[in-house]
Amino acid sequence: MKTELALYRALIAINIPEAKAHAFAEAMESDMRTLLATKFDVMKAHDGLMSENLKLQSEIDRTRLEIAHLAETLTVRIATMMVVTVIAIVGAMSLLN
Missing domain, CATH: 1.20.5 (Single alpha-helices involved in coiled-coils or other helix-helix interfaces)
Structure with missing residues (x-):
């Protein structure tokens, strides 16, 4: 969850729209849980x-x-x-x- 929030904040900081930043951060967090060892x-x-x-x-x-x-x-x-x-x-x- 910390990674998702940090990624979301970083995307918002570079002016990515909030909805896209949220969707991207959730997708990344999900992939990190299931695909990475x-x-x-x-x-x-x-x-x-x-x-x-x-x-x-x-x-x-x-x-x-x-x-x-x-x-x-x-x-x-x-x-x-x-x-x-x-x-x-x-x-x-x-x-x-």
Whole structure:
């Protein structure tokens, strides 16, 4: 309300007609309330983004651990298949001799 009154007085001081000054001041005050972000709005958005960032970082860490576990599992499976293949080849060679 203070801004609206100050704006109205400033417009009257430069000889803007009273009705136009009043309408302009009301429109500006309304736009300032609905369209502009306050410091509180920005801080609230910042806090929300920081919270979301922490959640994402946690999810990334969990995914990295899961990938490392899958890599270990895959390595064990490949090593097992190689051992079985070598045993099969050695067994087949001993049967052929």
